[in-house]
Amino acid sequence: xxxxxxxxxxxxxxxxxxxxxxxxxxxxxxxxxxxxxxxxxxxxxxxxxxxxxxxxxxxxxxxxxxxxxxxxxxxxxxxxxxxxxxxxxxxxxxxxxxxxxxxxxxxxxxxxxxxxxxxxxxxxxxxxxxxxxxxxxxxxxxxxxxxxxxxxxxxxxxxxxxxxxxxxxxxxxxxxxxxxxxxxxxxxxxxxxxxxxxxxxxxxxxxxxxxxxxxxxxxxxxxxxxxxxxxxxxxxxxxxxxxxxxxxxxxxxxxxxxxxxxxxxxxxxxxxxxxxxxxxxxxxxxxxxxxxxxxxxxxxxxxxxxxxxxxxxxxxxxxxxxxxxxxxxxxxxxxxxxxxxxxxxxxxxxxxxxxxxxxxxxxxxxxxxxxxxxxxxxxxxxxxxxxxxxxxxxxxxxxxxxxxxxxxxxxxxxxxxxxxxxxxxxxxxxxxxxxxxxxxxxxxxxxxxxxxxxxxxxxxxxxxxxxxxxxxxxxxxxxxxxxxxxxxxxxxxxxxxxxxxxxxxxxxxxxxxxxxxxxxxxxxxxxxxxxx
Numbered sequence: 001x002x003x004x005x006x007x008x009x010x011x012x013x014x015x016x017x018x019x020x021x022x023x024x025x026x027x028x029x030x031x032x033x034x035x036x037x038x039x040x041x042x043x044x045x046x047x048x049x050x051x052x053x054x055x056x057x058x059x060x061x062x063x064x065x066x067x068x069x070x071x072x073x074x075x076x077x078x079x080x081x082x083x084x085x086x087x088x089x090x091x092x093x094x095x096x097x098x099x100x101x102x103x104x105x106x107x108x109x110x111x112x113x114x115x116x117x118x119x120x121x122x123x124x125x126x127x128x129x130x131x132x133x134x135x136x137x138x139x140x141x142x143x144x145x146x147x148x149x150x151x152x153x154x155x156x157x158x159x160x161x162x163x164x165x166x167x168x169x170x171x172x173x174x175x176x177x178x179x180x181x182x183x184x185x186x187x188x189x190x191x192x193x194x195x196x197x198x199x200x201x202x203x204x205x206x207x208x209x210x211x212x213x214x215x216x217x218x219x220x221x222x223x224x225x226x227x228x229x230x231x232x233x234x235x236x237x238x239x240x241x242x243x244x245x246x247x248x249x250x251x252x253x254x255x256x257x258x259x260x261x262x263x264x265x266x267x268x269x270x271x272x273x274x275x276x277x278x279x280x281x282x283x284x285x286x287x288x289x290x291x292x293x294x295x296x297x298x299x300x301x302x303x304x305x306x307x308x309x310x311x312x313x314x315x316x317x318x319x320x321x322x323x324x325x326x327x328x329x330x331x332x333x334x335x336x337x338x339x340x341x342x343x344x345x346x347x348x349x350x351x352x353x354x355x356x357x358x359x360x361x362x363x364x365x366x367x368x369x370x371x372x373x374x375x376x377x378x379x380x381x382x383x384x385x386x387x388x389x390x391x392x393x394x395x396x397x398x399x400x401x402x403x404x405x406x407x408x409x410x411x412x413x414x415x416x417x418x419x420x421x422x423x424x425x426x427x428x429x430x431x432x433x434x435x436x437x438x439x440x441x442x443x444x445x446x447x448x449x450x451x452x453x454x455x456x457x458x459x460x461x462x463x464x465x466x467x468x469x470x471x472x473x474x475x476x477x478x479x480x481x482x483x484x485x486x487x488x489x490x491x492x493x494x495x496x497x498x499x500x501x502x503x504x505x506x507x508x509x510x511x512x513x514x515x516x517x518x519x520x521x522x523x524x525x526x527x528x529x530x531x532x
Contacts, residue, residue, distance in 0.1 A: 007334060042273045047283025049196070050270045052290050053346040056198060060298060061343065062144055063409075065323075066316035067243055068302025072230075073529055074238030074246070077253050079294030083522050084254070085261035086288040087515040089271070090281045093262045096428055098277050101502030104354075105265050105424070106362050112427040112495060113435040115366065120442050121423075122362035124416050125265055129355050130388060131395070132412045133266070137351065138175075138396035141344030142167035144321065145337070161397070168396045171341070175348035176389040197339040199290070202297025205336070208327040209304040226307055233303045236529035245466065252468025255475055256410065259417040263424045266354040278508035285511065288518045292525065355388050356381035411453065414471045419445025422478040426486075431494040433486035440485070441478045448474050 042050075060078075067075040102108050106125070110118035145151065146167055157163045210222030227234060238244040244253060261267060274280030305319035314322055324336060360381035365372050372380070422445065423438045451458045452470055462470040499505065 007331075010334075011338075041275055042270065042279070042283070043275055044279045044282035044286060047270050047274060047280060048286040048290065050346075050350070051267060051283065051287040053198065053343060054267060054270065054350040056343045056347070061340065062140065062317055062320050064298045065302035065305070065320040066318075068233075068299040069306045069310075069316040069319040071238065071242045071244070072233030072303060072306075073236050073295065073299060074242055074244050076236065076295040076299045076525075077238070077244045077249055078257070079291050079298055080522055080525055081249055081253055081257045082261055082291050082294075083288045083518050085257040086284050086291065087518055088258060089262045089268070090284040090288075090511055091515055093268075093428075094271055094274075094280050094284060095277055095505060095507065096497065097268065097272060098274065098280065098503050098505060099497060099499045101500035103269070103272055103361055104358050105263055105268065105420075106358065109423065109427065109438065110366075112497075113423075113438045117423075117435050117438045117442070118362060119367065120439060121420060122358050122366075124420065124442065124446065125358050126355060126363075128413075128416045129266070129351055130391060132409065133351050134348065134355075134388070134392040135396040135399055136409050137344065137347045138168050138172055138392060139164075139399040141171055141341075141348070142396070144340060145171070145344070161400075164400060165397050169393050171344055172348070172389055172393040172396070175345045176352060176386060197335070198343055199293075199297070201332075201336040201339045202301075204332060205301055205324060205328065206296055206304070209301055209308075209323055212327050213304060213307055222304075226303065230303065230307055231531070233306060234529060235531040236526045237531065248466060248468040251472035252414070252466075252470070255421060255472055256414060256417055256468075259421040260413075263421055264417075265358060266351045269350075269354050269357060274503065276504040276506065278504075278506060278511075281508040281511045285514050285518065288515075292518070292521055295525075352385055352389060352392075356385040359384045411467065414467070415446055415449045415453070418449060418471050418475050419478060422475050422482070426479055426482045428497075430483070430486060431496075432490035433482050434489055434491045436489065437482040437485035441482050444481075445474060445478050448477075 064075060064078060097108065100108055100111055102111070104122075106118040106121040109121050142164055146163060151167060152158070152160075152163055155163065155166075157166065207219060210219045210226075211217075212222070213225050214222035237246045238248075239246075271280045271284060274283065301323055302316075302319055305314070305323045308326075309319060309322055324333065328336060360377050364380040364384075365377050369376065369380075419442050423441050426433055426441075427438065449471060452461050452474070453459060453467075465473070
C-alpha cells in the first residue's frame with residue numbers, strides 16, 4: 001500500500017477521534033439522560049450529521065452502488081423516497097415523540113398500550129439488531145476496508161479467514177469504545193465530523209470518475225458521454241425485472257422507508273435528544289436535503305463503474321471499490337478509507353448505543369431491577385453493550401459467502417419493520433384500539449412475513465406478487481385487524497396523549513414550507529430522469 005494512503009488514513013481517523021474527545025470530554029455520562037439522550041442538547045447540525053452517518057455504511061456505499069452497476073438510476077428510490085419519510089418524521093411523528101419525553105420507541109408503545117407491548121417490542125428490536133443489523137455492518141465494513149487499504153499486503157496475513165476475523169474484531173472494539181464509553185453525544189459528534197468527510201469524499205469520487213469517463217476532458221464531458229453511451233442506466237423508472245420496479249415505490253419501498261426513518265430506534269434516538277422540537281425539525285429536514293444528493297455519491301459512481309468496467313468481468317459488489325482504487329490519487333484514497341471507517345463505526349456504534357438504550361431502560365429498569373439507580377442503569381447498558389459487541393463480532397465473520405448482503409438486509413428488515421410500523425401508526429392515530437390488538441399484530445406480523453419468506457407453500461406469495469407488494473399486503477391486514485379489534489373490544493377509556501414537558505414543543509416556522517419543497521423536489525427528480 002502506498003505510504004501516502006496509510007498516512008492520510010491515520011491522520012484523518014486520529015483527527016476525528018481527537019476532536020470528538022475535546023468536544024465531549026466534560027459531558028455527563030453517568031445519568032440516563034446524559035448517556036442515552038446526550039442531555040437533550042443536540043442542535044440541528046449534530047442531528048442531521050448523526051442521522052446521515054448512522055444511515056450510511058459500507059453495505060450502502062458498496063451495495064447500493066453495486067445495485068446501480070446492475071440496474072442503473074432506478075435504485076435511487078432507497079435515497080430519494082426516504083426524503084418523504086423524513087418529512088413525515090419532522091411534521092407528524094417527531095412532535096408526538098417529544099411530547100412523550102421518551103428515550104426509546106418501545107416506551108411510546110408502553111404509554112399508548114401497556115408494558116407487555118413494550119416488552120415484546122424491546123425483544124424484537126434486540127433480536128433483530130443482534131442477528132441481522134450489527135453483524136452485517138461489521139462484516140461488510142471489514143470486507144470493504146480490506147480491499148480499500150490492501151490489508152492483506154499491509155499485514156502479511158495470507159489467510160482470508162484470519163484476516164477477516166482480525167479486521168472484524170478491530171473495527172468492533174473501536175466502535176464499541178465510541179458507543180459505550182462516550183454515550184450518544186460522543187456518537188453524534190463523531191458522526192457529524194465523519195459526515196462532512198463522507199460528503200466531500202463522495203463528490204470527489206464522482207469528479208474523478210467522470211474525468212476518467214471523459215479521458216480527462218472534464219466533468220460535463222464525462223456526464224454527456226454517460227448519457228450518450230448508457231442512456232438506459234439513467235432512467236429513474238424501474239422495470240418489472242429490476243430490483244426496484246416503479247410501482248413498488250408506492251407499496252413496500254415506501255413503507256420500509258417510513259419505518260426506517262420514523263420508528264427505527266437506531267435512527268430516531270438522535271431526534272429524541274433534540275434540544276427542542278424546532279431544532280429537531282431543522283435537523284431532520286436538513287437530512288432530507290442531503291438525501292436528495294444521495295444518488296450523486298451512492299448511485300452515480302455505480303453507473304460510472306459500469307461504463308468503465310462492464311466489459312472487464314467486474315462483479316457488481318466489487319465495482320465501487322474498483323472505482324475508488326483506480327481513480328483516486330493515493331493521498332485521497334487514504335482519506336476516503338478513513339471516511340469509510342467512520343461510516344462503518346458510525347452505523348455500528350449507533351446501533352450498539354440504541355441496543356444498550358433499549359436493554360437498560362426497557363429490560364433492566366423495566367423488568368429486572370425496577371428500583372435501579374441512574375448509575376446502575378447506565379452501568380447495565382455498558383455491560384450489556386460489551387456482551388452484545390462480542391456476540392456480534394463472533395457472528396459477523398460467519399456471514400462470509402453470502403451473495404447479496406444488501407438484498408439480505410432489506411428482506412430481513414421487513415420481518416420486523418412492517419409490524420412495528422403498523423402498531424405505531426394505529427397507536428398514534430386511534431384512541432380506543434386495545435393492547436391485545438398491538439400484541440397480536442407484533443407477534444403475528446413477524447411470523448406471517450417470516451412464513452412468506454421461508455415456509456412452503458406460503459413462500460410462493462412474495463414471488464407471485466413481488467415481495468414489496470407482499471409486505472404491504474401484510475401491513476394492510478395488520479392495520480385492518482387492529483381496527484376491527486378496536487371496534488369489537490375497545491379500551492374502556494380513550495387514550496389521551498399527555499405532554500410531559502420534556503422540551504419546548506414550539507414548531508419551526510419553516511417546517512411545513514421546507515417539507516413541501518422537499519416533496520416537490522422528489523417528484524421533480526423522478527420526472528427529470530423518467531424514460532417510460
